[in-house]
Amino acid sequence: MREAIFRYVKETYKTEPDYPFSTAPTYPVLRHADNRKWFALLMDVSREKLGLKGTEHVDIINVKLGDPMLVDMLVRQPGYFYGYHIARSNWISILLDGTVPFEEVCRWIDESYAVTASRQKKQKIRPPKEWIVPANPKYYDIVHAFDSAGEIDWKQGRGIRTGDTVYLYAAAPVSAILYKCKVTETDIPCHYSDRALTIPALMKIRLLKRYRPDRFTFEKLKEEYGIYAVRGPRGVPHSLGEALKK
Known part of the structure; x- marks a missing residue:
């Protein structure tokens, strides 16, 4: 699903993954071109760190949502967790093993992109008013x-x-x-x-x-x-x- 996500953000937002961590070279960041803020972070972590059974590693994506109530609702569903290592500011982690459908993952990437956008970009991408x-x-x-x-x-x-x-x-x-x-x-x-x-x-x-x-x-x-x-x-x-x- 990583490669599918990379294709989606490239086609939708003209964004390429960035690998800024020397200590975690397999953790790509997706960020805005103008304000350089992250709108997604992909990681691979052991299942037990997410409170799941097993020790094998799984891919997750961290995205930011705008509504804390939505965060609380989503984390009650399979495949959603409070943000791993980014628990503050409405970040959530989504399991990328197929538990959450790809189309749904893209929906939350879009939400995160809008929430973390610069003020000028938010005006351009906001829904009609x-x-x-x-x-x-x-x-x-x-x-x-x-x-x-x-x-x-x-x-x-x-x-x-x-x-x-x-x-x-x-x-x-x-x-x-x-x-x-x-x-x-x-x-x-x-x-x-x-x-x-x-x-x-x-x-x-x-x-x-x-x-x-x-x-x-x-x-x-x-x-x-x-x-x-x-x-x-x-x-x-x-x-x-x-x-x-x-």
């Missing part, structure tokens, strides 16, 4: 924004990436969410600036759905979903996200 983005009718006719085009340019908020979902909220006097949009492109250069507005970058958003102005009003957002202000791009609470999808 949902945002509420405000629009001021004083500066833009948001009510008629999509009357003549299904896709428009919009000011890009910090943290928003291609593939994210944006719900456009029209400020007073409308005071309601009007549109659901998909972000199709980001980081479009822009150098607009005046006394009221500065736009350093644009994104393209494609209309997916319209909402009646009386459907998701500010009063409803406040009373039912705990949203008391929409002054800039913000995340969407789960309960509101489910309602917006209906």
Whole structure:
């Protein structure tokens, strides 16, 4: 399974194994190219050191997970252990003798890669997010924004990436969410600036759905979903996200 893992990380992440330990030359490390952090360490240890019967050596892979509760759940299953020699910081060890299927091992390698990535890389590889983005009718006719085009340019908020979902909220006097949009492109250069507005970058958003102005009003957002202000791009609470999808 070692060779299968090496092929997987090379194809998926363009990563080659690194052997940094002079005292353990058979222990390869898999690390990020930018921050040099490990996202996996392969070792061969005796079964008895893992609390298993027998003294023969077996391969394991150490990976880091983001949720300590998930760690506690996994180590109750066959083939999973608290991190051997790396017990801190949510590391686990996975037996590579077939007890845990290869596809499942790859899933946790992916998780570890994401957890240990640099901040810049995390932004790029994170799953799509949902945002509420405000629009001021004083500066833009948001009510008629999509009357003549299904896709428009919009000011890009910090943290928003291609593939994210944006719900456009029209400020007073409308005071309601009007549109659901998909972000199709980001980081479009822009150098607009005046006394009221500065736009350093644009994104393209494609209309997916319209909402009646009386459907998701500010009063409803406040009373039912705990949203008391929409002054800039913000995340969407789960309960509101489910309602917006209906």
